[in-house]
Amino acid sequence: MIGNLNHVAIAVHDLEAAAKTYRNTLGATVSEAVPQPDHGVTTIFVELPNTKIELLEPLGEDSPIAKFLERNKAGGIHHVCYEVQDIQAAVEHLRNEGATVLGTGEPKIGAHGKPVVFLSPKDFCGTLVELEEA
Numbered sequence: 001m002i003g004n005l006n007h008v009a010i011a012v013h014d015l016e017a018a019a020k021t022y023r024n025t026l027g028a029t030v031s032e033a034v035p036q037p038d039h040g041v042t043t044i045f046v047e048l049p050n051t052k053i054e055l056l057e058p059l060g061e062d063s064p065i066a067k068f069l070e071r072n073k074a075g076g077i078h079h080v081c082y083e084v085q086d087i088q089a090a091v092e093h094l095r096n097e098g099a100t101v102l103g104t105g106e107p108k109i110g111a112h113g114k115p116v117v118f119l120s121p122k123d124f125c126g127t128l129v130e131l132e133e134a
């Protein structure tokens, strides 16, 4: 069902510092910062030849990554995002398999303007999984 790895997301306290690390220390191509008020984060994408890294900084009071950063003082890997061809079919399949789709299960428009859902880490080896329609 899942296809390509779309991105690995890393939560950080300081987005500009993280962007500098990827740009200067690791020599990667790094996007501008984009506030995503609907998702409570500001994002920067690091473009790699075969995938992307999504750097996430909390935005606003109720950011969904605030608690994660409280637990992970140095930042850390927050989720992985896999591509699927048909997100509604994927949600149905996952529910039939007993997996927990977070929230209402209705896809939201994600950071790339495409429908996404998140899956509970408890069902996926302790890792928060994002599915994005390719």
Ligand code: CO
Pocket (backbone or CB within 6 Å): 007, 009, 054, 079, 081, 111, 130
């Ligand atoms: Co993501």
